[in-house]
Amino acid sequence: MSDPRSILQSVFGFDAFRPGQAGIVDHILDGTPTLCVMPTGAGKSLCYQVPALLLDGPTIVVSPLTALMDDQVAALKANGVAAAAIHSGRMREDNVEDWRRFQAGEIKLLYLSPERLMTGRMLAALEPVAPALFVVDEAHCISKWGASFRPEYEQLAALRTRFPGARLAAFTATADAATREDIAAKLFGGGGEIVVHGFDRPNLFLGVEPKAKARAQLLDYLKDRRDVSGIVYCLSRKDTEAIAEVLVAEGYRALPYHAGLDAAVRRENQEIFMAESAVVMVATIAFGMGIDKPDIRYVVHLAMPGSMEAYYQEIGRAGRDGRPAEAMMFFGLSDARMRRQFIDQDGEDDAHKRREHKRLDALLAYCEATRCRRLALLAYFGETGGKPCGNCDVCVDPPQLVDGTREAQILMSAIVRTGQRFGAAHVIDVVRGADTEKIRERGHDQLPTWGVGADRPKPFWQGLVRQCLAGGFLELDIEGFGALKLTPSGDAVLKGRERLEIREITLSRQEKRRQKMTALPDDADIDTGLLAELKGLRKTLAAERNVPAYVVFADATLIEMCRLKPATIDDLGLVKGVGPKKLGEYGAAFLDVIAGRS
Known part of the structure; x- marks a missing residue:
């Protein structure tokens, strides 16, 4: 042939x-x-x-x-x-x-x-x-x-x-x-x-939220997703086990996965995740390559990945069946600082480190995108000219762009006046007029910028720092333990040579976005009882043969069986994904289940 x-x-x-x-x-x-x-x-x-x-x-x-x-x-x-x-x-x-x-x-x-x-x-x-x-x-x-x-x-x-x-x-x-x-x-x-062939995964909803209380944010995100499977990525083995314990205590079927676990435990947890529904895999990046579970409905990052490539690869594990799925990232300044440290501590040469820093810069810019997030992701991989997707948090709830020049100048002035030697937490304390021992010891309460930004809450200044980092107006001095420093662009803003437009920072925006997120599939147009029975049969057949469930039939094939309800072997052979070998081996069993529901 x-x-x-x-x-x-x-x-x-x-x-x-x-x-x-x-x-x-x-x-x-x-x-x-x-x-x-x-x-x-x-x-x-x-x-x-x-x-x-x-x-x-x-x-x-x-x-x-x-x-x-x-x-x-x-x-x-x-x-x-x-x-x-x-x-x-x-x-x-x-x-x-x-x-x-x-x-x-x-x-x-x-x-x-x-x-x-x-x-x-x-x-x-x-x-x-x-x-x-x-x-x-x-x-x-x-x-x-x-x-x-x-x-x-x-x-x-x-x-x-x-x-x-x-x-x-x-x-x-x-x-x-x-x-x-x-x-x-x-x-x-x-x-x-x-x-x-293109990088777009149009069925994935893309969302990013600033990290405040990560565990509370995760639980809030998952509360309407108890009946579907997903992956939660953590930065460390310790975090992985801690988050899995939190989810188990809240009634989720959550399993940890990291390189420090015994190989037999890793294998057992992976097999459970692949074979069963409504399982949450809490994992480091040790989990994922080659995972072909089609019905993963969400991927959550509790910490920023190392690059746009890593992010794209990890969110790609969701929605492989082509149906709606979600990618949500919670990120904060501490994530960016840790990623910078990882890069600088890597034994690779300086050219490699520069490339990795640029990759991280691109991811930071993506996190603080003010226009369609999908277009930003695709542009990184060289795909340009598309239209806003309508299926990301920025499209669903477009941010209001405002003139942030004055606030940025206050922030940058505080950075310069404190010697560009301190991280975001201390600089924000100075701007907001905090009375801390660290400020008093260094005389920073005597600076002209001390307390000038007291009318704004701490989350506002944290968001402004993130946007200035993402826009290339500030940089993190990793050798200086994460100190904020001005770039030439930042210096131009401070001295009034450039205007800085920022995304309006509001505290209620995230809940509004979440309510508008693409609904997860509910299979309203098919017989969900029949689908459950077909999945049960598939699970049994897969267990008998010691193979993943999708090897028997993919979810998309079972869904098409529910829609078409074939009555004969010939009819079943017309369903996508049913080849001659599978038709002969499994056909009669699946037809019996379908006939029983007719």
Whole structure:
């Protein structure tokens, strides 16, 4: 069979490719080295799995995580595709048996980690097999320009010379222009095709709130979301466990996940989260890569991520089923200071640190955006010219822009008069006329700016500091323990050469925004009782086969079953996502449930 669309329908149960997929498949089949940048949930796996089934030789897929490999293999096997993963988490005899089958030509796709692939022994063993295609997943890990560089990925650059007859393809959801060029240069030697399929996830509502009392804000946010699953990202292992305990005490099914937990506990918590509904995973960034749970309805950040790339990748875990989901971040000045410290304490060279500081600057600007937040996010990745989305907090409740020059001058004057040696908390105390020992000891109560801003509450001045940092008028001196310093732009505002427009800072705005947020899906147009029964059957079948639930059928497939209510095997075969293998294995059981509700 030589037609990609025939493979798509006969193996995977889809009538047509999604926008952009067919072109990528054609590039790979034509032998063009191809880097594909596609948003999470856009169907990148099919872009290389379909060509793999059409090519004469086997395909090697390079993947960074064993759990990701196992899930991909389980999904392929469920569709009748011969696939395997060889890694240290499996029994040695199972690895040996799968390698024997691979050498015999019985396996079409073999998943390997970069560490295992790029050993001299493995490369030599692959030469007589003559792989037709190498696929590098999570390709951003190859680039030092990226936010998730992994040294072992760099070795993959040797594949094009070691296997000159093999096709090369790379996939990622997260790469800015510089990172994309670097990936192509390393993997393809500078040639090839870079296909950017777009970064927009229009089903995600984007929201950011200043952090005041993080735990109270989180509980307030979650109170109407008890019946759906989500991820709450924390900065530290300690915070992760503490927040999980708080949520459990409030009646949530919350589980912690961080690198310090025993591997068996991490695995068990991940399996519960993947298989069950209404579970909150409270995690550090150790959790997430390769997570393919389609019905994650929200991702909350209780601390600012390290970069726009990291943020985009983490929120991309929500709403992979294409239905409404939310991304909410609570951030404060302490987050920015800690992130600056992490960058400066990193052992990388100065050029790398400068790049990371600029990435953090972009995220700060995003947090304080005064226009459509989605346009700001897409512009970072090079997509411009769009219209306001109507599905972010800024679009839902546009901020009022006001002249903040006078207030900024008061703030900046206090910074300069205290020697540009103090952090935001002390400077704000000076501006508001606080009577603290620190102020009295240094004589800061004698400064002309002491108490000049007493008519404004502390949250106003905190918001103004954040906006001045995001706008490049102030900077944090990390070596000076987070002291605020004026930039040349800030100096121009202080001296009256420039006017500063700020977003009006009000205390009631956040609740107003939250009330207007996009409603979570309620499946009002389908039989929710039937959907629950189908999910129950799916859970049972998945447990019997020891695979994630979505490997049996995706949520979107179950929802379409509820809408169409097929009565025969032929009818069920017309549902998207029901291929011949799944139809034969699961069809009768699902038809029985549907018939029972008719």
